[in-house]
Amino acid sequence: MSMNAVSENVVEVRNLCKYFPIRAGLFGRVVGQVHAVENVSFSIKRGTTMGLVGESGCGKTTIGKTLLNLTPKTSGEVVFNGNTHLDQLRGKTLREFRPKMQIIFQDPYSSLSPRLPVGEIIGEAVREHHLVPDHEYDAYVSRIMKACGLHDYQKDRYPHEFSGGQRQRICIARAIALNPDFIVCDEPVSALDVSIQAQIINLLEDLQKEFNLTYLFISHDLSVVQHISDTVGVMYLGNMVEYAGKEEIFANPLHPYTQALFSAIPIPDPTVKMNRIILEGSIPSPANPPTGCKFHTRCRECREVCKQKAPKTMDMGNGHRVACHIYDPESGYGRA
Amino acid sequence: MSENKANNLNNNEEQLALDDGRRVKVLSPGMMVFKRFIRNKLAIAGIIILAFMFLFSFLGGVVSPYRQDQVFYKTDSANKEYASAVVNTEYRFVTRDGSRLSTLVRANFSRVIKDAGEEGVSFEADGAAWTVRKLGDSFYSIGTAQELGTVTMLGKIADVKPNPGMEISDEVKAAALQAVQSGTLEFEVDGQTYLLTKGKAKSYTLGTVAETAIASLLSFDTYSSEDNALVAGFEFRRAAELAINEGETAFEAAGESFALEHEDGGALIYRAGDTENPMATVSNVIVNSVTSGVFLPMDYKAAVADAIADHQTAFEYVNADGVTERHTIRMRGNNYIIYTEQQTYLIDMYAAPSMAHPLGTDDHGMDVLTRLMYGGRISLMVGFVVMLLENLIGIIIGGISGYFGGWVDTLLMRFVDLFNSIPYYPMMIIAGAIMDAFEVPPYTRIFLLMAIMGIMGWTGVARVVRGQILSLREQDFMVATEATGIRISRRIFRHLVPNVMPLLIVQATMGLGSIILTEATLSFLGLGIKYPLASWGSIINAASNIYVMTNFWYIWIPAGVLIVLTVLGFNFVGDGLRDAFDPKMKR
Numbered sequence: 019m020s021m022n023a024v025s026e027n028v029v030e031v032r033n034l035c036k037y038f039p040i041r042a043g044l045f046g047r048v049v050g051q052v053h054a055v056e057n058v059s060f061s062i063k064r065g066t067t068m069g070l071v072g073e074s075g076c077g078k079t080t081i082g083k084t085l086l087n088l089t090p091k092t093s094g095e096v097v098f099n100g101n102t103h104l105d106q107l108r109g110k111t112l113r114e115f116r117p118k119m120q121i122i123f124q125d126p127y128s129s130l131s132p133r134l135p136v137g138e139i140i141g142e143a144v145r146e147h148h149l150v151p152d153h154e155y156d157a158y159v160s161r162i163m164k165a166c167g168l169h170d171y172q173k174d175r176y177p178h179e180f181s182g183g184q185r186q187r188i189c190i191a192r193a194i195a196l197n198p199d200f201i202v203c204d205e206p207v208s209a210l211d212v213s214i215q216a217q218i219i220n221l222l223e224d225l226q227k228e229f230n231l232t233y234l235f236i237s238h239d240l241s242v243v244q245h246i247s248d249t250v251g252v253m254y255l256g257n258m259v260e261y262a263g264k265e266e267i268f269a270n271p272l273h274p275y276t277q278a279l280f281s282a283i284p285i286p287d288p289t290v291k292m293n294r295i296i297l298e299g300s301i302p303s304p305a306n307p308p309t310g311c312k313f314h315t316r317c318r319e320c321r322e323v324c325k326q327k328a329p330k331t332m333d334m335g336n337g338h339r340v341a342c343h344i345y346d347p348e349s350g351y352g353r354a
Numbered sequence: 355m356s357e358n359k360a361n362n363l364n365n366n367e368e369q370l371a372l373d374d375g376r377r378v379k380v381l382s383p384g385m386m387v388f389k390r391f392i393r394n395k396l397a398i399a400g401i402i403i404l405a406f407m408f409l410f411s412f413l414g415g416v417v418s419p420y421r422q423d424q425v426f427y428k429t430d431s432a433n434k435e436y437a438s439a440v441v442n443t444e445y446r447f448v449t450r451d452g453s454r455l456s457t458l459v460r461a462n463f464s465r466v467i468k469d470a471g472e473e474g475v476s477f478e479a480d481g482a483a484w485t486v487r488k489l490g491d492s493f494y495s496i497g498t499a500q501e502l503g504t505v506t507m508l509g510k511i512a513d514v515k516p517n518p519g520m521e522i523s524d525e526v527k528a529a530a531l532q533a534v535q536s537g538t539l540e541f542e543v544d545g546q547t548y549l550l551t552k553g554k555a556k557s558y559t560l561g562t563v564a565e566t567a568i569a570s571l572l573s574f575d576t577y578s579s580e581d582n583a584l585v586a587g588f589e590f591r592r593a594a595e596l597a598i599n600e601g602e603t604a605f606e607a608a609g610e611s612f613a614l615e616h617e618d619g620g621a622l623i624y625r626a627g628d629t630e631n632p633m634a635t636v637s638n639v640i641v642n643s644v645t646s647g648v649f650l651p652m653d654y655k656a657a658v659a660d661a662i663a664d665h666q667t668a669f670e671y672v673n674a675d676g677v678t679e680r681h682t683i684r685m686r687g688n689n690y691i692i693y694t695e696q697q698t699y700l701i702d703m704y705a706a707p708s709m710a711h712p713l714g715t716d717d718h719g720m721d722v723l724t725r726l727m728y729g730g731r732i733s734l735m736v737g738f739v740v741m742l743l744e745n746l747i748g749i750i751i752g753g754i755s756g757y758f759g760g761w762v763d764t765l766l767m768r769f770v771d772l773f774n775s776i777p778y779y780p781m782m783i784i785a786g787a788i789m790d791a792f793e794v795p796p797y798t799r800i801f802l803l804m805a806i807m808g809i810m811g812w813t814g815v816a817r818v819v820r821g822q823i824l825s826l827r828e829q830d831f832m833v834a835t836e837a838t839g840i841r842i843s844r845r846i847f848r849h850l851v852p853n854v855m856p857l858l859i860v861q862a863t864m865g866l867g868s869i870i871l872t873e874a875t876l877s878f879l880g881l882g883i884k885y886p887l888a889s890w891g892s893i894i895n896a897a898s899n900i901y902v903m904t905n906f907w908y909i910w911i912p913a914g915v916l917i918v919l920t921v922l923g924f925n926f927v928g929d930g931l932r933d934a935f936d937p938k939m940k941r
Binding site for chain 2: 083086088112113114115116117119120121123125128129130131132133134135142143146147169171174176178179189192196
């Protein structure tokens with residue numbers, strides 16, 4: 019955490035796994051594992067945004083929560099600022115480190131306690147961690163609220179008096195107030211209507227510039243991800259199947275799943291004929307994932323090797339990584 | 355100054371844009387709940403009812419002039435047993451000084467009297483020959499007889515032949531011959547009575563009789579205790595009874611002369627020369643006071659004896675104070691019971707409503723209204739204490755169970771299941787019986803009762819709290835408190851508890867009604883609050899007596915109405931709170 023050794027990567031994730039046990043019977047015997055996140059590695063540079071896309075239930079939110087140690091990881095490594103392993107902190111140390119990493123939830127309604135006034139929701143943790151001197155506290159909360167597009171007279175109001183967009187601003191203010199380095203934005207705009215989405219996205223971008231924030235932006239809305247991200251990770255059934263810079267991945271998606279996903283982005287031009295790739299079937303259960311490549315059950319390019327062997331992650335250059343046998347010359351996919 | 359301020363305020367308001375958020379009046383959640391609550395007419399009715407109940411119970415006890423266990427008395431005339439009388443059918447024996455009659459003799463006497471005539475009947479007892487002679491109506495003499503000799507009639511000549519060892523004086527012989535000739539079988543010589551008993555043919559047995567005792571059915575009562583010794587004496591008795599039997603108006607005994615006045619079944623005895631004040635009464639009726647230590651005056655006894663002799667059922671008697679009392683006589687077996695109206699100090703039971711007792715008095719003679727006030731205190735206090743106890747235990751256990759989850763949750767919930775499996779009323783009946791057996795004082799009993807009810811009743815609260823906390827724990831705002839690094843105590847008390855409180859307040863308010871009902875049920879069954887303390891339930895207990903239920907509505911109906919109103923009040927308030935806390939309700 020020392021300032022002279024500020025790491026270029028705010029977050030580094032190596033081989034992160036998160037399994038949820040399936041318990042059954044009278045004594046809660048573990049009868050299986052839900053492979054929510056499996057062998058995921060990525061890093062986010064300071065001041066950038068990484069977009070994380072994927073279908074519902076593919077483990078995006080689990081990654082976000084595991085990064086913040088809100089749910090303990092099963093294995094792997096999460097390094098914050100180059101030297102802090104969050105899962106090794108306990109009790110008071112962990113609590114004191116918490117402000118550095120914040121989270122913004124998808125549902126702005128359940129993420130605010132209905133019995134606390136807004137000023138208290140935003141400032142509670144500020145006071146808890148003594149981030150500002152007591153006499154500056156009020157002014158500080160007002161400043162944060164202004165920065166997030168709220169009025170300071172709204173401090174004494176309660177969450178039920180605010181609209182969804184305003185509530186999301188409150189959530190953002192709560193995160194920003196702690197002066198974090200890193201914020202997990204867990205689908206922050208998917209519960210909002212489109213005009214409000216734009217406001218919130220813009221607010222997040224403005225704040226990123228103002229406070230030099232690093233975001234992990236989880237979303238299933240590809241156009242939003244395309245707008246805000248610097249790098250993009252694509253997830254399928256707990257695995258990160260492709261990871262690249264935004265321009266690279268949108269211009270040249272390599273993985274068949276990514277290609278299918280991106281083909282679904284609507285183009286706001288009625289004359290353009292969309293060449294959509296329709297995926298057959300539905301996403302398999304993460305408790306009982308398919309053997310080999312997890313995507314082989316729905317993949318158009320599936321061959322025998324895909325059913326046998328899990329693909330290795332191949333670096334295709336320019337930081338473009340993909341986990342598919344097609345691009346692995348040693349996999350025996352066909353080119354070999 | 356104030357005008358200036360008002361202007362400023364106006365200016366400020368004018369400067370606000372039409373769509374400015376500050377124009378909207380904002381209420382805190384608490385204020386909104388309050389506002390919604392006071393707009394609910396039923397809830398306000400409930401509040402008014404409860405306020406009345408609290409004033410009635412807690413202020414009423416202070417205002418009421420009576421204590422809760424104050425017993426009221428009244429004086430009333432009651433027909434009470436005053437005396438008993440019996441017509442004597444047992445012979446009473448008066449013995450000559452220095453003599454005794456053994457039980458054997460008395461038993462033999464009873465056996466032979468039906469055969470006893472003027473000439474007497476003999477029997478052997480205690481090694482002596484006894485003779486019973488009838489002297490008059492139910493009047494016998496008992497004496498030891500001795501045979502002296504035989505008198506044999508030979509035509510006109512009588513021969514008196516003494517038994518061996520006996521001597522008969524010439525004087526006696528002459529008298530015996532004279533008696534035989536004149537046909538009398540009894541004669542006296544020198545104050546000694548001789549008897550002739552007919553034997554075989556024309557012979558008589560001559561013997562003497564030494565009178566030991568007399569037996570009669572009459573009883574003598576003296577007016578003055580000075581005369582007791584005289585009247586109890588053998589000589590006086592014998593002379594008096596002889597005179598009564600023979601209808602004489604005077605007799606002599608112990609050297610004094612007495613006058614007799616005959617009455618039905620008895621007589622009055624006067625000293626000679628004093629015809630105003632009788633000295634003793636003679637009667638076959640024995641009168642005793644029912645109450646020990648009460649001395650019945652002679653003239654009262656005489657009046658009773660007269661009334662019985664006349665077969666009357668009532669008579670009047672002028673007592674020592676000159677007041678005429680009316681006495682009634684009733685037969686009970688062989689006894690006559692004499693009743694009289696007497697002024698008595700009575701417990702004022704089941705008194706009808708009056709100015710002094712607006713709801714009358716109960717079976718203990720206590721003011722019902724006052725007991726309702728004090729009973730309300732206990733009923734409400736039990737309700738609140740048990741509610742607090744239930745919630746305390748329930749919140750702690752449910753909170754731990756919900757917050758920590760996992761095996762702690764499983765363990766605690768099985769514990770709750772265990773508690774829920776204990777049958778409530780049998781348990782309470784056993785607890786009541788144990789407290790009865792140990793004779794627990796009434797106040798201690800209340801506290802034990804509250805403790806037991808609280809311990810038996812917390813499971814519902816625990817389940818509600820656990821469920822609520824389990825669902826709140828998963829809410830994003832609780833995850834956010836963890837993500838922002840807020841300490842656990844603050845998470846629980848600033849975020850969890852305020853969100854559980856509304857439900858708990860509603861639950862507790864609704865629960866209060868049912869706790870009061872339970873307490874009333876237990877007290878009604880006699881397991882709860884014990885005399886002399888009261889609760890509304892124990893007051894209704896009076897209605898378990900069908901006579902009280904049908905005749906004295908004012909004892910139990912008011913308590914029932916108070917219970918119904920209180921429970922209704924708590925339910926109204928609970929409903930109102932629930933609606934007020936419900937965020938889906940319109941403002």
